[in-house]
Amino acid sequence: LLPGDSNHTVAAASMDTAGRIYAGVNVFHFTGGPCAELVVLGQAAAAGPLVTMVAVGDRGRGVIAPCGRCRQVLLDQHPDCLVIVPGDGEPDLVPVRKLLPHAYNSPEAAPERVVRFNPRYYDAVLDGSKTATTRFDDPCAVGPAWLLFEFDEGYKRLRGVIESVESKRLDQLTDEDAEQEGGMVAADLQNGLRGHYPAIQPESPVDFVRFRVEQTSTWT
Structure with a gap:
């Protein structure tokens, strides 16, 4: 559960190829704190490739789509990840590459x-x-x-x-x-x-x- 303050307003969770779940929350700061999805990537750093990712907002916002920075990081580090995003009624499951068309591909990424x-x-x-x-x-x-x-x-x-x-x-x-x-x-x-x-x-x-x-x- 989110603590109910303005520093932590989004939670995210992801699953790896072994079915393990990693979760985290955002850390807001005026210098540029990390989004919840990036916190999850840190939690799962030793896990290998992630296959699903979802983020939810506080105050009943439900599923929210990742920001542009998170989309780029996910694409570079976990290009085969499926992301749950808001849909027409029910959420949709979308490949991360579909969320960032004509994306820059980092040659140093070398993802699994x-x-x-x-x-x-x-x-x-x-x-x-x-x-x-x-x-x-x-x-x-x-x-x-x-x-x-x-x-x-x-x-x-x-x-x-x-x-x-x-x-x-x-x-x-x-x-x-x-x-x-x-x-x-x-x-x-x-x-x-x-x-x-x-x-x-x-x-x-x-x-x-x-x-x-x-x-x-x-x-x-």
Whole structure:
């Protein structure tokens, strides 16, 4: 609970890939005290990548969107974080990159990355029968990454490495691509993507991402 004074008016909380929660409040000061989201980042400094963030205001304001500075810091340090923001009625869950279009990308940031998967793919990723994923408007980067699966019981995660990211049109996906996705043919892969992404079109650019698993699973 906030103490009810003008120095602490916003609280924030975030979750990491292990399902641990970090919370903090803002510290107002005329010299420029930190926002609640930045306090949370400090609390979670040793946690690895954060996957969700939310802030709420005092006096019944409810969920509030992060300021511009917090958006930039989150994008630099936790680019795969989803942020809860006010919506039309209910709050919305939005990728942080959507909150800061045409953002500056800090070359020194070197953040840990997260790639989310539907939990039904966990066994196939673990046994190596699924070594690729196709993404629409969901960028990945070559290098180490947490492969994250959200089950009802909690997160399950694998350490992995993104080996390559190839951009192509939806209608250019091949049977070879689909086989790496998990034993499909191109038509099945394209139809599955159309079902998952209603806005996707045959000419839409998608990223075909190849990866490998580096570590066995961990329940958290």
